[in-house]
Amino acid sequence: MxxxxxxxxxxxxxxxxxxxxxxxxxxxxxxxxxxxxxxxxxxxxxxxxxxxxxxxxxxxxxxxxxxxxxxxxxxxxxxxxxxxxxxxxxxxxxxxxxxxxxxxxxxxxxxxxxxxxxxxxxxxxxxxxxxxxxxxxxxxxxxxxxxxxxxxxxxxxxxxxxxxxxxxxxxxxxxxxxxxxxxxxxxxxxxxxxxxxxxxxxxxxxxxxxxxxxxxKEKAPTTESIEQTGFSDVKTPASLSNYYIVCQPTEKFNRLMDIITGKINEKMLVFFSTCASVDYFGRVIKELCGSKLTTLLLHGKMKKKRLDIFNNFRKMERGVLICTDVMARGIDIPDVDWVLQYDPPSNASAFVHRCGRTARVGRKGNALVFLLPTETPYVDFIEINQKAPMLEFVLKSEKNHIEWLAKMRNLSIKDRAIMERGTRAFVSFVQSYAKHECSFIFRLKDLNLGEMATGFALLKLPKMPELKNKKVTGFIEADVNVNLIRYRDKQREKQRQRNLKRSTNELDSKPKYTSKKAKAWTETKQRKETKKLRKEKRRLKKEKTMTFNDDELEELRKDAQLIKKIKQKKMNEAEYDKVLEEEEKQMTMAETP
Known part of the structure; x- marks a missing residue:
């Protein structure tokens, strides 16, 4: 109309x-x-x-x-x-x-x-x-x-x-x-x-x-999809092809890179669950693809650069934007061919909004979500809860398969900054996974953290509560001393070396702490005897201060009687002072030789 x-x-x-x-x-x-x-x-x-x-x-x-x-x-x-x-x-x-x-x-x-x-x-x-x-x-x-x-x-x-x-x-x-x-x-x-x-x-x-x-509402595009899903209206655009792919944690990044490099002439959005993951995976993808693919990063913690990055990506004809859900709602980016959801969104409605960045106003588009074998019930959940029909995505196998995960690990060995970003990304991912709204599907106890750490190309496991006192399988630490890995940025590496030197000097200047258990037995025995003598001296001093002779007791008795008479109004204060003066005179005369 x-x-x-x-x-x-x-x-x-x-x-x-x-x-x-x-x-x-x-x-x-x-x-x-x-x-x-x-x-x-x-x-x-x-x-x-x-x-x-x-x-x-x-x-x-x-x-x-x-x-x-x-x-x-x-x-x-x-x-x-x-x-x-x-x-x-x-x-x-x-x-x-x-x-x-x-x-x-x-x-x-x-x-x-x-x-x-x-x-x-x-x-x-x-x-x-x-x-x-x-x-x-x-x-x-x-x-x-x-x-x-x-x-x-x-x-x-x-x-x-x-x-x-x-x-x-x-x-x-x-x-x-x-x-x-x-x-x-x-x-x-x-x-x-x-x-x-x-x-x-x-x-x-x-x-x-x-x-x-x-x-x-959108009508289901075909009668086949109506029969498959059981409903005639959908919440995703009719021109959208919605897919899912199931892969092991150790193969997830390899599959992502295979798809990105296979569609290098198209425009793509890749969603991650946390800002730290965007920083890590985005920079790694940028390194691995080089000048062949324009790669941009955008997340909520970016302040001044966000609008510039957003506007640049809108103008691009091809390339990839690595982002969080800050780009999931209402954003109109022309001609997006693929939306790749590396991490499933934290809530069901966000899934529909992510997919909606492509196939806008009647144009065709594709969306793909990556799932682990334990997360496959998510497909049925999205189809029923969000009325978004999904098909399984089959990736064509290539003869010359590239091991992208090994390349990512080598980048961490060559640059300490990438290694540290990988650790932060892994920790933030685990924390985000534990808070997932669909907790009946995304359960932390079902997640093999060792394999996930391998999928993040970590060189060693970080110290975190989720790994404490747990047997971790599926992870092999890199045969490299991580303390010797240097920053590629020379200025940053110089600063790190200065900090290390300063810490070493401070440790040398401080007196060495010796455990009490390490002291000699004779020294411990002597300390106990000294402590016992001091305790006895304090007791004797206290007894001395609390002991009175007969004369002192008699004086206290007389003073008590005088005070009692004042309270009973049998004596006034003037008479009381006069009695005290006479007693002082008598004491003075008795002391005089």
Whole structure:
């Protein structure tokens, strides 16, 4: 269905949409745009890659075009996204619609990694903004620091929460609440996501007025898949080919490298469970592939470089991006051919979102998840729980098979930095595996940690609680002294040598500690006798202080009697002082010869 026949849109918006190449509307756009433009709150659930971004961008612009022109600092639209990359992408879509003559709305981006919050506040004060796109934390800070922005929010017409379930999963519930308290109650609200959770349902009830719930599902591509899975609608795009491969821990990396090097002219995303794994495997893949393949790394702990890496990968025609789930939600990267999930995601819904980075808006794509033999029930779980049909992937055997794992171990021997990254990656992987939400499938006790350590190409096993007092099989330590492995970076190696020398000097300067058990028997006996004598002296001194002679006892008795008379009011204080003076005179006379 064409844009012109579905709803009345501004000519400039229609022209811009056609320039994008979207000649017809997607199902989610057909269902959402007309309803959202008729003063209705909407809660939209649709498969990833179905065109949800335009489903809220166009209504926001249309609603603002139909009202009175906004002043410089008046905010008409607020779009909140869980990640910087997704917020940046939405911001670019809004910018593409801006036109000084027809759509003169100023738009600003509030995300981390782009300088201090004070700079964002100053930019808003100087330039203003009618539409704000950003992440929850940055928007909340800006509102707290800028009273001008607080007053500008009073004119808000539309609030959009993109990937609403992810916003709540990441613990932004309190932050969202703090933002919403600055917003007018008379507004239109839109919640957009590929999956709905109980928390999203609670948010709908709490913050929306008579919402219209829109659910757009994909039909199973063939009758065969309907018979195979038992359901006619799926949560993954119909144009997606979804695969799994089962391999031993010691063969997992070899299989990954075989696939990557076999598809060197394609564009791929490779997902790992932890930032440390991205740092380790990403750098190893970069070393092994060299200039033949452009390899980029991206994870949540990167601050300033994330947006640059993301934008570079979007522009690339081929290459591989090694990343964590920070890239799993809502990100639109053109022409991704393969999504490889080296580590299965920590929750079931993340599986669908990862796969959704390919096969977007009708294009074909492929997704592959790597599983260990003990993890094969995950296939049935995903097919039933997430309605995502999967097929087994068969890798063609090559005559000249390359032992990539041995090459990775050699890299660790040549560079201490790679060895240390491998250890950190292994430890973080084990910790992540122990916290997996699908704990009935991903059980740490079923994991052969020795074989996993071999799969990480470790030179020796690290000291960690999971390995304490356990018999480890399937791992052979490298025949090399790891203390002698040097950093490839000369400056870093010099610093390490200085630290080692300093530690050695400190140990030499400290007095050597001798165990008590190592002392001679005669010395121990003499110490015991000395201790016994000291104890006896303290006892005698105490007895001496507590012993009184007859005269002293008589004096104490007389003093007690006098004090008793004062309490009974048989004697006043003047009489008491007089008695004491007479006693002192008598004592003085008795002592005088």
């Amino acid at each position: 064409s844009w012109e026949n579905t709803c009345t849109l501004h000519d400039h918006i229609l022209k811009t949409v056609n320039n994008f190449g979207f000649k017809s509307m997607t199902p989610v756009q057909i269902a959402t745009i007309p309803v959202f433009m008729k003063n209705k709150d909407v809660c939209v659930e649709a498969v990833t890659g179905s065109g949800k971004t335009l489903a809220f961008v166009i209504p926001v612009l249309e609603i603002l075009l139909k009202r009175e022109p906004l002043k410089k600092h008046e905010v008409g639209g607020l779009i909140i996204s869980p990640t910087r990359e997704l917020a940046s992408q939405i911001f670019e879509v809004f910018k593409s619609f801006s036109n000084k003559n027809h759509c003169a709305f100023s738009c600003t981006l509030l995300i981390g990694g782009r300088g201090d919050i004070e700079k964002d506040v100053e930019d808003y004060k100087a330039l203003g903004a009618n539409i704000i796109v950003g992440t929850p934390g940055r928007i909340s800070f800006a509102l707290e620091k800028c009273p001008l922005l607080q007053s500008g929010m009073r004119m808000l017409e539309v609030l959009i929460l993109d990937e609403a379930d992810r916003l709540l999963d990441l613990g932004f519930h309190q932050t969202l609440t703090s933002i919403i308290r600055y917003l007018p109650k008379q507004r239109r609200t839109g919640l957009f996501s590929a999956t709905q959770t109980d928390e999203v349902e609670q948010l709908i009830k709490a913050g929306m007025r008579n919402p219209v719930k829109i659910v757009v």
